[in-house]
Amino acid sequence: MTEKVNGWTVPGFTHVRELGNGAAGRVVLAVDDLTQTKVAIRYLDRRLRADENFLAGFRDTARKLSQLEDPNVVDFYDFVESSEGAAVVMERIDGVALRRMLAAQGPTGPLAALALLGGLLAGLAAAHERGVVHGAVRPSNVLVDGEGNGRLADFGLTPAEGSAQAAPVYAAPELWDGASPGVASDLYAATVIFFECLTGRPPFSARGQSGFAKAHREAPIPVEEVPGPLRDLIAAGMAKEPEKRPQSAADLLVTVEEAAIAAYGLSWEAQGRGRLTELAAQAATLPEPKPSRATTPKGNPITPRSGASRGRLVVAIVAMLVIVGGVVGAASLYEKKDDAPEPTPANSGQPxxxxxxxxxxxxxxxxxxxxxxxxxxxxxxxxxxxxxxxxxxxxxxxxxxxxxxxxxxxxxxxxxxxxxxxxxxxxxxxxxxxxxxxxxxxxxxxxxxxxxxxxxxxxxxxxxxxxxxxxxxxxxxxxxxxxxxxxxxxxxxxxxxxxxxxxxxxxxxxxxxxxxxxxxxxxxxxxxxxxxxxxxxxxxxxxxxxxxxxxxxxxxxxx
The missing domain is CATH 2.50.20.20 (outer membrane lipoprotein receptor (LolB), chain A)
Structure with missing residues (x-):
């Protein structure tokens, strides 16, 4: 039986169960009646549906997202509107929200953190290339799947006005001054997540919105809390002035790869993804942790993320493509010495x-x-x-x-x-x-x-x-x-x-x-x-x- 969501459901889908609820709206697991494929549907909150400026911008974002195919981004399948409601149909991914993984298990270790950051930057680079800013990069919008890949979801679902207040832990200084989310603020938020993966907590804690605003604007970046070889990455990505951060996600990604290879060797990414796989599997067996006031202030959505385009979905089914993406931007490159053994599948994913x-x-x-x-x-x-x-x-x-x-x-x-x-x-x-x-x-x-x-x-x-x-x-x-x-x-x-x-x-x-x-x-x-x-x-x-x-x-x- 199809479960009603706010009195309206997307035609052609049968609901299975609710996956979560957040500021952007409810997420349900559903089955496409035509292909019998599982998808995730986010029914937009009534406040978003009533915001004509947001809807006008998101329609353009949805068009661009429907053309975006990147293994670090949850596939966007369709944006459905009617007089009764609006919903986003997305790819359904078996995985664990990074927020849950961090809350349950704490720091990931440097290799896993680097692998995750590389994947996020690759996904952001692909989106930015098409003129799409995420605007709400935070652990609740990142899924870690069973292969250790980080997948970004929910692009463009936070109105530009109030974006800092929606996720104050991850909000760049310029957002507190009224600037709209952009490439620089996405990079800042991704770097904050990187810091959190390394240390088990965000770089700043504060009381109330004004406290976070002051911390992001004025507090020194606590680079001394992360491993020495990674401090320059934190300093660059979290620079107070947006113009002092890398100009693009691709630029920061190159810096990440160079630092990772110099500090941890050529197999850093394979080892990091392996560790992420272990952490995700362990987190999936643990009870859902209660939200932390330090990392999930009121108004920050706390939901599992999934995502999927009806036309692309049918093509994908016909082509029998069942792929759970990879961390492209952080993909490691291997070169062995002439006297080293040939790489095998046991060598941490080497060819x-x-x-x-x-x-x-x-x-x-x-x-x-x-x-x-x-x-x-x-x-x-x-x-x-x-x-x-x-x-x-x-x-x-x-x-x-x-x-x-x-x-x-x-x-x-x-x-x-x-x-x-x-x-x-x-x-x-x-x-x-x-x-x-x-x-x-x-x-x-x-x-x-x-x-x-x-x-x-x-x-x-x-x-x-x-x-x-x-x-x-x-x-x-x-x-x-x-x-x-x-x-x-x-x-x-x-x-x-x-x-x-x-x-x-x-x-x-x-x-x-x-x-x-x-x-x-x-x-x-x-x-x-x-x-x-x-x-x-x-x-x-x-x-x-x-x-x-x-x-x-x-x-x-x-x-």
Whole structure:
């Protein structure tokens, strides 16, 4: 029998039981009558339904969320409105709310905390790329599933007005001054959660709203309470002034990965996710803890989170895709020494070996074909790129692929040396490079150019979508974990597959193969690619994110 919620239920679903209740409204477990798939439905509180400004903004947010596919974000399936009510239909995930896990068991330890933070930042980066700010990042909006993945839920369900009062423990200083939630405040809240995972409590405790406002604005950040190698992360993410925090979730994520590798080694993420898995399983067996006044002030929703799009849901069922996401942004990259044993499934999630006829090798070949066809159908998009270790570079912009020729790029780019630190615009068309100098453009050969022209060419070589298929084809050890694919690729073979830049970097580092981590969307298009060359904290790393496939404009030579 369908249970009524405030006199109205979403048509086409049968309710199973209530999962929780919070400031945004009730959450129920339901079954899709068509597919018999379990989903979670949040029936919006009447105060939200009566707020026309909130509804107008959330309709736009819902449209963007329906197009967002990221393994660190609970899938948003539909926003249903009627004269009787409004509800969000979301993916249903078996997991434990981070709030419950922390309340029941205290600190997670540094590796688990880093793995969780990496996942949150990856999910936020994907959302911010589409213009969606979460606005209420807090432990009750994070689910930890059975594989140790952190999943963000309930994007945009807190009105901008009063967002600080809704979750004062996690509210950035600028929110107390009336600013609307933004990228910087999301990063602040994620860092507060990171601190709480490390220490078992939030960085500030206070009495009443005014006390929290004063603490966030004025109290020193208690970095001395966290492990030494992680103090700079806390200081950066919780900077009092928003402009002093990292400019994006992707930027902070790179810092997280570098700090984690330097402090805990290349397998930090696998170990951290393993610990999160244990903690989630243990918390699920314990009674639901009572809310803590220090961490869940009045008005802070305390509910299990789940989430799911009816159209996407049917496609997912037809395709038989049952995937519980991964921590992409924090995906670790492995490179073993030449005399180390081959990685096996027992090695904390490292890629397992597979010969040319192995199942993993077959999966890599299948993926390479899928990616190649997907990119050929959608040959343009936007990207961000960062190279660390052995020649720093940063770039963001758009690209366009054309069969039989090199990709065209339009970007802003900067380097790590003093002459190249200023961001400038650059365009690559064929073998020509164009660099903006004031109001004029200077042209040169891309392959033989110097300065910014050479830097832009390096970005093209390091971020090219063809690198994905080449790495898959050249992989000798390959493993899938959710929507994350990890492996090793032989450097010599990469040259044959048209990735000379990575092969040359490997040769310069005296390594025979490189490690890579890859995320694809449902269509087979690349979302993120990380390539690590060699061992040690200063080993070169190439990190590319892809977005906006099919939406980039034409790229032509400047006049």
């Amino acid at each position: 397992s070996p597979a010969g040319p006829s192995g199942q993993n090798s077959a999966l890599a070949a299948t993926l390479a074909d899928k990616v190649g066809k997907a990119v050929a159908r959608t040959p343009n998009g936007s990207f961000t790129f960062q190279r660390t270790g052995g020649g720093a570079a940063k770039a963001r912009g758009t690209f366009r692929l054309a069969q039989g020729t090199v990709p065209s790029y339009s970007m802003t780019v900067s380097g790590g040396t003093k002459p190249l630190r200023k961001s400038v615009r650059a365009v690559l068309v064929g073998n020509s490079a164009y660099v903006q100098a004031g109001k004029k453009w200077q042209s040169s050969s891309a392959s033989g150019g110097r300065g910014y022209a050479a830097l832009a060419q390096q970005v093209r070589g390091g971020s090219a979508a063809d690198n994905v298929t080449a790495l898959l084809k050249a992989s000798t050890a390959f493993n899938q974990a959710g929507q994350i694919y990890r492996g090793f690729a032989e450097a010599a073979t990469l040259e044959q597959y048209g990735v000379p830049m990575v092969a040359q970097m490997a040769s310069a580092a005296h390594v025979k193969r490189v490690a890579f981590s890859l995320q694809l969307d449902g269509a087979g298009l690349p979302v993120q690619l990380r390539i690590r060359i060699g061992n040690g904290p200063r080993a070169p790393m190439l990190h590319t994110t892809y977005a906006g496939w099919g939406r980039a404009g034409a790229i032509t030579a400047p006049r």
